[in-house]
Every structure is written in structure tokens, then in C-alpha cells.
Amino acid sequence: MKLIQVEDYQDMGKKAAEIILDRVRNTENIVLGLATGGTPISTYENIVQDHQTNGTSYQHVTSFNLDEYIGVRPDHPNSYHTFMYKHLFHHINIPQEKIFLPNGMAEQQQECRDYEQRIREHGGIDLQVLGIGENGHIGFNEPGTAFDSTTHVVDLAESTRQANARFFESMEDVPKQAITMGIGSILRSKEILLLIAGEAKSKALAQLLDKQVDEQFPASALHHHANVTVIADKAALQHTNVNTPLTF
Numbered sequence: 001m002k003l004i005q006v007e008d009y010q011d012m013g014k015k016a017a018e019i020i021l022d023r024v025r026n027t028e029n030i031v032l033g034l035a036t037g038g039t040p041i042s043t044y045e046n047i048v049q050d051h052q053t054n055g056t057s058y059q060h061v062t063s064f065n066l067d068e069y070i071g072v073r074p075d076h077p078n079s080y081h082t083f084m085y086k087h088l089f090h091h092i093n094i095p096q097e098k099i100f101l102p103n104g105m106a107e108q109q110q111e112c113r114d115y116e117q118r119i120r121e122h123g124g125i126d127l128q129v130l131g132i133g134e135n136g137h138i139g140f141n142e143p144g145t146a147f148d149s150t151t152h153v154v155d156l157a158e159s160t161r162q163a164n165a166r167f168f169e170s171m172e173d174v175p176k177q178a179i180t181m182g183i184g185s186i187l188r189s190k191e192i193l194l195l196i197a198g199e200a201k202s203k204a205l206a207q208l209l210d211k212q213v214d215e216q217f218p219a220s221a222l223h224h225h226a227n228v229t230v231i232a233d234k235a236a237l238q239h240t241n242v243n244t245p246l247t248f
């Protein structure tokens, strides 16, 4: 893994957008894997700003999102569909038919199979953007998820529901289940960009840098991948050794 240290959340967004834009400009028919949550918002802001200023085109881009809540309609204000259109898709020229998110209202097992199949039909993901949960989850793959898992239905950990409650009116409104790409699906991406910012993620980052691979810490599966870049800000790096190497 390669570690890029940045000052703060805004810098992380700039650096991440720089990497994504480089791949978008230089890859024919690129397939992006995208994430939701608070982490990638500054990245998407930089991508939108670049599109408005420099006109970078997304006509040749296909995107697959990591996950979606079950039982939440795509047009619901708290769906990940709504999140992605609000923060990114409404503001760039990506063709509507090239945007894919799991459908949380579909028959679940069929939707999991279909989603994997769609990713395969598009030749797999070229660049996967990831955030990380405080418990080390990637996508919605909670601790204990098999590293070879494909798209599947998950029961959300109570800590994940609490962390995401800030996006909902009350704790009762936070869904209990989601469809997520599996850890195996994520590991099949050709390149992975993991974004980590803020004090709340510092323990998870320290654990990742510890290099111990354990299914109880889902992000540690990334040690099995040959092309991972981690962008972390100072607040997230505070529990790590100041001499943290640039590759680990």
C-alpha cells in the first residue's frame, strides 16, 4: 500500500480528485467504483469544480456504487442514489445509463447476483474509491465478513447505524440492512483509493497500518491487493507513528 499524508479533509479531497481525474482523462471506457458517506464529499466537490472549470468529460465513464440501504426507495432523500445525484451525478455529464447502484427495493438475492454480473459485464472496476468505518468496515462489509464475499445483504452493526444516524431524522429511521459489494468484489478492482480523514477514524487507520490481516477488521483485506493508495489527513494519522513509511 502507498500512503499519501495530507493536511486536512479538504486537502484529502483535492488529492483524491487529482488521482481520479488523472484516471478519467487517461483511461478509455473507465469503470469507477464510488462510495457514499461523509468521507468522499470533498472529493466530489473538487471533481464537480473541475468539470465546471476545465470541462473534463464523463461520457466514457461507467460507475458502480458500493452499497445501498434495503427498503429505501431510490428517490428517498436518504438513499445512496439521492446522495450520489446530489453530490456528483447531477453536476457532471456522466450518461444516466452508465450509473449503477444496488436497488434496495428489488428482490434481494436476485439483485445481489445481477449486480455482480453487471460489474463483470462491464469488465470490472478500474478504480474503486473507498471510505472506512470506525470498526474497519469497507462498503457495508462489517467485521467478520469473508474476504471472498461477493455482493450480499448485510445486517448493519449498531455502531454503523449510530455513525450514519446523522443523515436521518431519528435513530429509528436508520435502516437495519443494506446491499453491499462484497470484500471479494472490492478486491477484484484494478486499483483502490482509500480515503481516511478525521480523529474518529484514527484508530482504524492505526490498525490498518499495523498490517495484521484479520476478518474481524475488514479493511485489512486490502493488504491482499497490489495497488492500493491510502490518502489520510493529520487528524486520522494522530495515533500512528510519526515515522510511518510511505509504503507499508
Ligand SMILES: O=P(O)(O)OC[C@H]1O[C@](O)(CO)[C@@H](O)[C@@H]1O
Binding pocket: 035, 036, 037, 038, 039, 040, 066, 067, 130, 131, 132, 133, 134, 138, 139, 140
Ligand atoms: O465516510 P463516512 O460517513 O465516515 O462513512 C464511512 C463508510 O461507511 C459507509 O457509509 C458505508 O457504506 C461508506 O460509504 C463509507 O465509506
